[in-house]
Amino acid sequence: MKQIKKIIIGIFTILFFSLIIAFFYFEKKFSPENNYLTVKNESGKINITWLDENKNALLLPINFKNDTTTYYVQFDTGSPYTTFYKNSIKNLPHFQINDNIGNGIFEIGKTEIKSEKFKIIDYGKETDNDEIKIVGTLGADILENRKTIINFKDNSIEFNLKKTPNYFTGQTFDFKFRKRKIIIPATLNNNKDKFLYDSGTSAYELLTNKENWQKLKLSNSKIIIEKGNSWGNVLTTYTAQSKNEIHFSKAKVTLKQVTYVEGFSKTQYYLMKFSGMSGMLGNRIFLDKEIFIDCENQQMGIK
Template structure:
């Protein structure tokens, strides 16, 4: 009888391992597969100043929920903006906002390529930078409607994703809240700390990070503005003080809601040539028992947000796949 129970448990465990292996492989393939980049645009390499936007989530006010960049369209008095989100491999214009732009008189054509819809041409201004773009992907059934009289409130019409910084050098100065794009490294970058390699497979920014003398690859996601590091429950416990108050709320991710558990921390990490404070460590309160089993087989050691860089400048060269961090 004991042998039968043992064999049954062994079979169940084997099935779970097989299912887990298949699931992890699908996860890695979906996240890191190469994606076509049809986006093209011209720019003037002027500083683009951004703003932090705050929100109350589950009774807790978070002052840095997202990085938003004011956007102007010639002939319109509306206060548009786009979110800067390197966690998204595509830049988007939202379909509902696109339809509203058309309804107030803009002539915007679209094309279909690789079974996806794109805006053929779209000209706009990001803080003095005149952007002439083509092939911006359309995110269906997303966004908000507005009319010609909605010129007081802010209107988010899209997302600037990692395709926007592809084949570019991007300097993100978090302290002074500005982003600057370059086609080639300017001379002033020659005196910076040595650039180090990172992985940009699938347009995911995988930065090498050292924590407690252990090396990881963290996915840098500027859309995770409120977080320092999102990791597993066991690392969360290791990197934070057990006596520190835990903050629990549901974070928005596109159309989904994710249960997040967070704590403040003084934990130092090495990113590039800089030692930075994580400031906040979090974990997703879902499948916590499976995380230690699955995580070692994924390429992601965690999701790195903006909090560690708040007093620094992060420079990402996607041409050479190298980066550096300048502490202010």
């Protein structure tokens, strides 16, 4: 009997330390580097440009100093860093690249963003003949410790607000800005859930796992199957009609479509599992809403 107890204690000890090691591994794995952006001035309203009629990407105009050309970045809250595409900016004046690190200044609206450590990735194409010159991604580092309005009603965004708009006073709720991820508590089908808001997942309302997808889709819905590419990964999406409501404190949105994805990277899969999130919300579910995001005080409002 004593021997059995020792074995059981040994198993639980190994399990305990394995969980501790796993916790610290994932904490380090998904922790972003320091925020190297210097941000000045309120932006004022910046008009959103959609990549196509399906609104597959949310683009914002930017300008570099001493360059009259308007360039665009995709606004992606799922990315922890503002990143530029090496092949798209290699010929731009006043932007220096050294060992995949960029040094430069750009303006978005009236906001000036400066860094000596912009992330550079081997992606994109030369912009000479492009009608829309997409040169990078504006990540969640622009939101950190700042207030932002994403207004899909009038197709605009405002960054670096000095104060909370009056019409959102007393209308906000708690959310988590953890590791530069926007994690929103909500209720769906009487279940308390957590959702990641990813503005880079623009064309979808809710991405979730297959089990949740089967519960949320209408039984007689036609399934739309599409293939796409996400940073080199081939993804297959399965989208079905739904008829549910997601409640965010006093606000609610109607869930009309639900999607699950095959082909996510292991990193994306473990991020969702480790964080306990039930799914990922894209822009499409908020297209008739205005969102206030205060990452300094971790308060959010949806109208």
